Amino acid sequence: xxxxxxxxxxxxxxxxxxxxxxxxxxxxxxxxxxxxxxxxxxxxxxxxxxxxxxxxxxxxxxxxxxxxxxxxxxxxxxxxxxxxxxxxxxxxxxxxxxxxxxxxxxxxxxxxxxxxxxxxxxxxxxxxxxxxxxxxxxxxxxxxxxxxxxxxxxxxxxxxxxxxxxxxxxxxxxxxxxxxxxxxxxxxxxxxxxxxxxxxxxxxxxxxxxxxxxxxxxxxxxxxxxxxxxxxxxxxxxxxxxxxxxxxxxxxxxxxxx
Amino acid sequence: xxxxxxxxxxxxxxxxxxxxxxxxxxxxxxxxxxxxxxxxxxxxxxxxxxxxxxxxxxxxxxxxxxxxxxxxxxxxxxxxxxxxxxxxxxxxxxxxxxxxxxxxxxxxxxxxxxxxxxxxxxxxxxxxxxxxxxxxxxxxxxxxxxxxxxxxxxxxxxxxxxxxxxxxxxxxxxxxxxxxxxxxxxxxxxxxxxxxxxxxxxxxxxxxxxxxxxxxxxxxxxxxxxxxxxxxxxxxxxxxxxxxxxxxxxxxxxxxxxxxxxxxxxxxxxxxxxxxxxxxxxxxxxxxxxxxxxxxxxxxxxxxxxxxxxxxxxxxxxxxxxxxxxxxxxxx
Numbered sequence: 001x002x003x004x005x006x007x008x009x010x011x012x013x014x015x016x017x018x019x020x021x022x023x024x025x026x027x028x029x030x031x032x033x034x035x036x037x038x039x040x041x042x043x044x045x046x047x048x049x050x051x052x053x054x055x056x057x058x059x060x061x062x063x064x065x066x067x068x069x070x071x072x073x074x075x076x077x078x079x080x081x082x083x084x085x086x087x088x089x090x091x092x093x094x095x096x097x098x099x100x101x102x103x104x105x106x107x108x109x110x111x112x113x114x115x116x117x118x119x120x121x122x123x124x125x126x127x128x129x130x131x132x133x134x135x136x137x138x139x140x141x142x143x144x145x146x147x148x149x150x151x152x153x154x155x156x157x158x159x160x161x162x163x164x165x166x167x168x169x170x171x172x173x174x175x176x177x178x179x180x181x182x183x184x185x186x187x188x189x190x191x192x193x194x195x196x197x198x199x200x201x202x203x204x205x206x207x208x209x210x211x212x213x214x215x216x217x218x219x220x221x222x223x224x225x226x227x228x229x230x231x232x233x234x235x236x237x238x239x240x241x242x243x244x245x246x247x248x249x250x251x252x253x254x255x256x257x258x
Numbered sequence: 259x260x261x262x263x264x265x266x267x268x269x270x271x272x273x274x275x276x277x278x279x280x281x282x283x284x285x286x287x288x289x290x291x292x293x294x295x296x297x298x299x300x301x302x303x304x305x306x307x308x309x310x311x312x313x314x315x316x317x318x319x320x321x322x323x324x325x326x327x328x329x330x331x332x333x334x335x336x337x338x339x340x341x342x343x344x345x346x347x348x349x350x351x352x353x354x355x356x357x358x359x360x361x362x363x364x365x366x367x368x369x370x371x372x373x374x375x376x377x378x379x380x381x382x383x384x385x386x387x388x389x390x391x392x393x394x395x396x397x398x399x400x401x402x403x404x405x406x407x408x409x410x411x412x413x414x415x416x417x418x419x420x421x422x423x424x425x426x427x428x429x430x431x432x433x434x435x436x437x438x439x440x441x442x443x444x445x446x447x448x449x450x451x452x453x454x455x456x457x458x459x460x461x462x463x464x465x466x467x468x469x470x471x472x473x474x475x476x477x478x479x480x481x482x483x484x485x486x487x488x489x490x491x492x493x494x495x496x497x498x499x500x501x502x503x504x505x506x507x508x509x510x511x512x513x514x515x516x517x518x519x520x521x522x523x524x525x526x527x528x529x530x531x532x533x534x535x536x537x538x539x540x541x542x543x544x545x546x547x548x549x550x551x552x553x554x555x556x557x558x559x560x561x562x563x564x565x566x567x568x569x570x571x572x573x574x575x576x577x578x579x580x581x582x583x584x585x586x587x588x589x590x
Contacts, residue, residue: 074486
């Protein structure tokens with residue numbers, strides 16, 4: 001679906017991405033992990049077209065990302081920003097319906113397909129019962145799910161989410177991760193930036209471990225989550241156990257080499 | 259879930275506002291020092307009724323509709339762009355900068371040679387102010403930055419206007435500038451209306467077409483971009499639309515403040531706080547409020563006629579203070 005080759009990005013005097021290659025296929029859920037400042041968010045922003053790399057190419061389908069018209073790109077790729085929020089106290093269903101904007105003309109009212117997409121996205125994220133509530137009056141977890149519903153309502157082939165479970169309680173974290181995995185398995189492509197290594201190992205089909213603007217390791221969770229990789233990138237000594245639900249990653253302390 | 263369709267839901271509100279505007283327009287035509295039948299509007303010839311109705315009161319009502327409507331609309335659009343309920347053409351310095359442009363044209367006597375220079379200079383003034391505000395306050399300004407940037411732009415424009423008054427060749431022309439600055443719809447002609455109308459229509463079109471983008475902007479600039487909006491173009495439309503409407507309005511009526519602050523604030527709960535739905539409602543609401551204020555200045559018994567801009571400021575400033583106190587709690 002999407003391929004990035006040799007991506008370089010500068011921000012001010014810093015080179016934040018130094019030759020990143022990335023490939024995403026339909027049905028995949030890729031977790032971008034790595035320490036703070038590793039370039040995860042920068043890569044995600046490049047992949048959705050928010051930043052233009054100074055070198056390298058990103059191709060979506062058979063066209064370069066830069067050549068996609070904005071509207072067409074918006075219906076192919078949905079983006080969920082980190083700690084996304086709504087600035088006005090609008091009703092939940094109105095916010096979710098904003099996800100349909102790429103499909104509507106300036107003054108066009110939502111059609112039956114739009115209404116159905118909004119309804120489905122609210123049901124999937126468990127916010128349907130809040131639909132008439134003002135989003136600004138909801139708890140942090142509820143607001144996060146409303147924003148996720150908004151990005152699902154786009155009905156795009158690819159969903160790119162920046163820390164969608166930050167600030168959620170464990171129950172809602174699992175709910176969101178299962179939802180995203182189900183979304184990928186239903187034939188969509190999902191890329192998420194994550195800090196929780198156990199959630200990443202358990203739910204993502206592939207992991208990309210980043211460090212200092214480069215890809216440090218890439219592959220299945222078992223291939224990437226090794227004590228050696230985690231010590232090299234995070235500087236932690238981690239215990240990695242195989243559990244019936246997947247890998248369990250327990251950071252036990254700082255690695256001695258640090 | 260038919261409630262997602264805004265056309266039907268807002269229909270009743272827009273109809274009510276439209277009716278209010280129609281009633282106030284008729285009242286405004288009827289109010290004046292002498293009682294004149296409304297039929298004067300349709301009389302032909304040089305009878306006093308026809309002249310007063312067609313050349314004094316009709317332009318007054320038409321200008322109230324144009325200026326009030328566009329001030330309400332521009333306020334709603336600016337608040338949507340900056341995602342801040344305190345943004346208003348007057349408070350961000352657009353009105354005073356437009357006034358500066360107009361004062362310079364009046365001061366140097368360019369208006370007598372080339373009347374179109376008046377709205378053009380005012381529009382350029384407003385454009386500079388909104389552009390400067392954007393540079394000073396950034397793309398996502400907090401309440402304080404917005405107000406401070408507005409103060410800076412307004413003071414700059416105000417000081418140059420003061421200079422013009424200070425340097426005016428005689429007390430009469432100084433008084434003329436001062437009175438004009440206070441803002442009024444009195445003694446305006448159809449020529450003023452015709453001068454402002456094309457700019458008003460163009461500006462209104464630019465602002466109204468930005469509704470969907472304003473909705474997207476409620477989610478922040480990044481998300482709006484990934485929803486397919488070209489924010490550079492959106493900003494240009496909104497800044498140019500505000501400058502065209504506010505500039506041409508100030509050029510013919512002087513500075514009339516607070517309409518763009520009060521109207522969107524009052525109507526926002528009725529449209530579910532959605533910026534796009536607020537635009538047409540604020541257009542009609544602005545018309546109604548300015549008509550009502552203009553009727554007010556003629557009915558309030560004062561020795562000299564109370565200026566419209568003075569009345570809107572007297573009512574609007576306390577309203578603004580209350581709003582600052584309220585938003586300070588929410589937005590800090």
